Amino acid sequence: MTTAIIVLVIIVIIALFFIGMYNALVRLRNRVRNAWSQIDVQLKRRHDLIPNLVETAKGYMKHELQTMESVTQARSRAMSAESVGDRAKAEGELSGAISKFFLVVENYPDLKANQNFLAVQEELTSTENKISFARQSYNDQVLFFNNKIQVFPSNVVAGMFNFKTEEFFEIEEEAERAAPKVDFS
Numbered sequence: 001m002t003t004a005i006i007v008l009v010i011i012v013i014i015a016l017f018f019i020g021m022y023n024a025l026v027r028l029r030n031r032v033r034n035a036w037s038q039i040d041v042q043l044k045r046r047h048d049l050i051p052n053l054v055e056t057a058k059g060y061m062k063h064e065l066q067t068m069e070s071v072t073q074a075r076s077r078a079m080s081a082e083s084v085g086d087r088a089k090a091e092g093e094l095s096g097a098i099s100k101f102f103l104v105v106e107n108y109p110d111l112k113a114n115q116n117f118l119a120v121q122e123e124l125t126s127t128e129n130k131i132s133f134a135r136q137s138y139n140d141q142v143l144f145f146n147n148k149i150q151v152f153p154s155n156v157v158a159g160m161f162n163f164k165t166e167e168f169f170e171i172e173e174e175a176e177r178a179a180p181k182v183d184f185s
Contacts, residue, residue, distance in 0.1 A: 021157040028145040032166050035138035036084070039169060042131045043078070043091065049127060050075045050098070053120045057101075060111035067104050071097045084167040091131075092171055098124070135169050142166045 054068050061068065074097040078090040102121075111117055146165045149158040157163075 018157055021154050022161060025145075025148060025154065025158055025161070025163050028141070028148055029163065032138070032141045032145050035134070035141040036169075039131065039134040039138050042127055042134050043087075046094075046124065046127045046131065047075055047079055049120055049124045050094075053101075053117070053124060056114065056117045056120055057105065057108075057111055060108045060114070061104065064104050067101055071101050073097075084169055088169045088171070095128075139168050139170075142168050 050071060054071055057064075057068065071094075074090070074094040078087070078094045081087040081090040105111055105117075148154050149163050149165055
């Protein structure tokens, strides 16, 4: 009888351990999903601002149609990307197109002084900052989740219940990774 109670207590302890580990993995997976939704909200905001920016600039930049089209096409690719990796790549391309757009804007002082353009540009800059923060938060959650899945003993529970590692939202654009070149000559 005492042996049966000891075995039962051990089984209950093991079951509670597995339940706790499973629940921890579910909570972490949900944190990753929440962090991704925060990025998604900011990316949608960014995608909504870009047509306003391009539309405001059209009247001033009639000769820069190709620049505006590249921003619009990059936006379309970013909106249609599915996986985290594809989304990161497409968003990197969109960031590059927006940067080129703002470089061209420098040639149009009237546009730079336009209040509507300035307001949209400020909103876009604010959104870019929020995207960076959300991307960092997401990557932190992914790191914590992936570590939990890969270390013992939680990797046993993760394998039993088919938890998979998540993809990081990494910058693909080489221009964003490279340090800016400063030349005073």
